[in-house]
Amino acid sequence: QSAVSSSPSDGNNLRSPICCIMGHVDTGKTKLLDCIRGTNVQGGEAGGITQQIGATYFPAENIRERTKELKADATLKVPGLLVIDTPGHESFNNLRSRGSGLCDIAILVVDIMHGLEPQTIESLNLLKMRNTEFIIALNKVDRLYGWKTCRNAPIRKAMMKQSKDVKNEFNMKVTQIVTQFKEQGLNTELYYKNKEMGETFSIVPTSAISGEGIPDMLLLLVQWTQRTMIEKLTYSEEVQCTVLEVKVIEGHGTTIDVVLVNGVLHEGDQIVVSGMQGPIVTTIRALLTPHPMKELRVKGSYIHHKEIKAAMGIKITAQGLEHAIAGASLYVVKPDDDLEYIKKAALEDVESVLSRVDRS
Numbered sequence: 001q002s003a004v005s006s007s008p009s010d011g012n013n014l015r016s017p018i019c020c021i022m023g024h025v026d027t028g029k030t031k032l033l034d035c036i037r038g039t040n041v042q043g044g045e046a047g048g049i050t051q052q053i054g055a056t057y058f059p060a061e062n063i064r065e066r067t068k069e070l071k072a073d074a075t076l077k078v079p080g081l082l083v084i085d086t087p088g089h090e091s092f093n094n095l096r097s098r099g100s101g102l103c104d105i106a107i108l109v110v111d112i113m114h115g116l117e118p119q120t121i122e123s124l125n126l127l128k129m130r131n132t133e134f135i136i137a138l139n140k141v142d143r144l145y146g147w148k149t150c151r152n153a154p155i156r157k158a159m160m161k162q163s164k165d166v167k168n169e170f171n172m173k174v175t176q177i178v179t180q181f182k183e184q185g186l187n188t189e190l191y192y193k194n195k196e197m198g199e200t201f202s203i204v205p206t207s208a209i210s211g212e213g214i215p216d217m218l219l220l221l222v223q224w225t226q227r228t229m230i231e232k233l234t235y236s237e238e239v240q241c242t243v244l245e246v247k248v249i250e251g252h253g254t255t256i257d258v259v260l261v262n263g264v265l266h267e268g269d270q271i272v273v274s275g276m277q278g279p280i281v282t283t284i285r286a287l288l289t290p291h292p293m294k295e296l297r298v299k300g301s302y303i304h305h306k307e308i309k310a311a312m313g314i315k316i317t318a319q320g321l322e323h324a325i326a327g328a329s330l331y332v333v334k335p336d337d338d339l340e341y342i343k344k345a346a347l348e349d350v351e352s353v354l355s356r357v358d359r360s
């Protein structure tokens with residue numbers, strides 16, 4: 001705590017942490033996002049599978065509002081939370097590893113009725129490989145037999161309302177899942193009992209249908225990142241930006257969806273992105289974001305910006321993006337920069353992206 005309050009970056013110089021959602025198919029990743037956003041993407045998608053990467057920005061006010069019952073609003077220091085929605089389908093392995101590489105923290109979703117499943121373990125391995133912090137959302141608690149709904153309540157408040165049988169079943173499931181994690185070499189514990197965060201991973205019970213535990217999950221994400229990642233979350237002028245998707249949008253031509261991890265982008269900035277036929281040098285025509293809380297991939301109107309500070313999911317329109325490559329970095333060319341040097345960096349970057357695709 002004291003390390004946080006004495007930090008020079010205390011105050012308003014932090015960027016939003018970037019979070020991604022991982023886990024086995026059907027554990028409720030899409031539904032969890034829908035629940036915190038108040039939208040229904042899951043219902044509108046074939047088979048409920050999220051087929052594209054999107055990014056949703058949750059402003060701090062929203063998080064404060066959602067977590068007020070936990071009486072912790074004074075501890076919010078970051079401007080918000082940017083959640084990257086990673087696809088749950090097996091064939092999106094490359095996208096998934098790309099998404100997890102951008103993230104400061106991940107939510108690993110586990111279905112309380114199913115425990116650890118093959119893709120849970122696959123996600124765990126990716127997180128370990130990348131040294132990414134994560135919390136575990138133990139989802140679908142409402143499916144415990146006899147569960148009494150307490151809409152959007154903090155989990156301990158909801159648990160107090162449950163019968164002895166529900167509490168027993170809950171405890172049994174948690175014990176089983178903690179054991180399964182142990183078999184994977186990980187110590188885990190319910191977050192409110194966890195005294196050794198950092199060594200022991202925290203479990204937050206949730207329901208994406210009735211919202212129990214969602215306040216706890218949001219607060220834990222924000223508190224944990226701002227307590228342990230101050231340096232990483234300190235805003236810097238150096239642009240760090242990754243292309244997530246290349247898409248043709250009616251009225252805008254070929255656009256790129258990017259995650260701006262750090263720094264600032266302006267309309268009119270000269271940029272370099274990697275392309276199939278070599279680096280593309282172009283100029284940002286428009287910086288667009290969806291309306292707050294709505295995901296990038298949900299169709300609708302966009303907000304235009306003169307400039308955008310990190311961290312944010314942004315749609316960029318510019319000329320010549322037809323052959324841009326997803327997964328590569330975006331570079332900004334400043335007046336004193338050597339364009340040839342940046343083009344070379346873009347070329348090297350694309351080689352590493354393409355070799356990653358080959359391997360998966």
Ligand code: GDP
Pocket residue numbers: 023024025026027028029030031032042047048049050088139140141142143206207208209210
């Ligand atoms: P994903 O594949 O991980 O994105 O999973 P989805 O979000 O598509 O959810 C899979 C199924 O589980 C859907 O039918 C959801 O309605 C359901 N589901 C998700 N979360 C919950 C939950 O917390 N409780 C219950 N009862 N069902 C859920």
